Amino acid sequence: MSMAEATARVPVEKTYKMYIGGKFPRTESGRYFPLEDQKGAVIANICRGSRKDFRNAVVAARSAFAGWSAATAYLRGQILYRIAEMLEGRHDQFTAELVLQGVGKRKAKKEVDASVDRLIYYAGWSDKYQQVFSSVNPVNSSHFNFSVLEPTGVVSMLAPDDSGLLGLISNVAPAMVGGNTCVVLASESMPLCAISFAEVLHAADVPAGVVNILTGFHEELTTQFASHMDVNAIIYCDGDVDVAKSVQIEAAENMKRVISRVDTKWAEESAQSPYFVQDTQETKTTWHPIGG
């Protein structure tokens, strides 16, 4: 044995696990799928999440909802800023992960830049969207009538396949800044950044259960994401007419909001707007008697 071999370090590979209720468990099913690079070499074994993992994640999201939706807009904004700061600090790691999954180096760097900026964008909206979308309504009686937004609840998301980091953040940020909690199924072909992003969330004081990230097969889990009775809205970003149809039929069981973001260009400015926040809000109208 040569000296070089004797002193070479044993490589320390990262185990990519899921993120449920502020913890990083493996899938309860014990199933994995290999993620391969361009040349067919295995990069990592990824958890193939099951419907029971999803169920556990919804339980975590539901129990986090009361606290997160009651947090002040200021606090939610601060936490989003904090996520952006943590992500910026790990810029190189995320760029390298995107490159590992086949994204060109320049494009990868731009995607991480855009992801940080998108978080900042929605952090800024935290205490503003309410003013934009709320209203005082003229009514023909002695009532003060006003409408305000309230978060819809637990949002399940099928993250876009072609944008492992930016696509995920573009869906999570507007839902969470509005006080919702979410369960996300990461991009199937590019899941690495989603799990590393969970570490960023974890380091940014996001309360446990507010964002839960699963990895696995979209075809296997879409029905569960759409049918769960304790989920209040579903966002999907890929798939043909048949997928859209089945999601809508399953979602009708408990009248979930169904939000399609198919064909969104995640890198463009059109992929961010306060309407993305409004998508997962309910309008509450109050009739308050006045005068006599």
Place this chain on the structure above:
Amino acid sequence: MSVTGLPSASGLPDLRQVTPVDEVGVNERVARFQTRSIKKESKIEALKMILSMIDLTTLEGQDTPGKVRQLCQKAIHLHDSMPGLPHVAAVCVYPTMVGVARKALGDCDINVASVATAFPSGMSSRKIKLEETRTAVAEGADEIDMVISRGAFLQGDYGFVFDEIAAVKEACGDAHLKVILETGELGTLDLVRRASVLAMHAGADFIKTSTGKIQPAATMPVTFVMLKAIKSFYFETGRMIGMKPAGGISGAKLAVHYLVMLRETLGNAWMTPEWFRFGASSLANDVLMQLQKQATGVYQSADYFSKD
């Protein structure tokens, strides 16, 4: 003060002779119960059995007659849109609410259980404890859940605890007596076993883990030790004693694990509400949601089940 730890004419066993508990062994055994996979029809039967074994409980300072009546409604009508469900075994309330519960339950055969003996601390005089027990029985309680005096027990005054249980048993008359050991305050599994043996010899019909007011409440290792004590007692005396884990069992999956443990420790004879109960408040809805999931294939939400 009575002579501690020694056999007495009254039937107090020598607790120094109680088999010590191998804690590592207990944990290993318990871990194996949790690996059993109960699916499909077996799961549905298990879930229904769990429902039939629940003591639906409300033991809050803020309880009102209205809340107790609501709980009784829940006990009778678990989820009417699902046909073929059993009803729960009993409703468990404070003594002042026994009359309300008795009336609300009418002539359906759900028992009224009442805690007594200065629940949950047990810090009161024997005279008051006995009076409380008699009052609860007179108001219509079918079952009395008493607490042992943990202070006296931990001090080694076993004779005092023994006599107290025996006296409460006498005050119960025809009502069943469940003896709460409050295992969270006993500290070791050895003491849990000793307290179980003591309670059974003193006349308990059931032994129960916890009040639900102290953490940890029911755990699988503690329940396992108590089940083993029941088994030994049965071999020794030929008398069956019931078991009631209470507090902290809020999920259907965990409750199924308890059933597995019961089946593999005491066998089928104990697998009825007559010999096994779950003391719980939120377990029922979780079981109902699981049953609905089995029927529809869709995960359920608490929004569609009546509050308990």
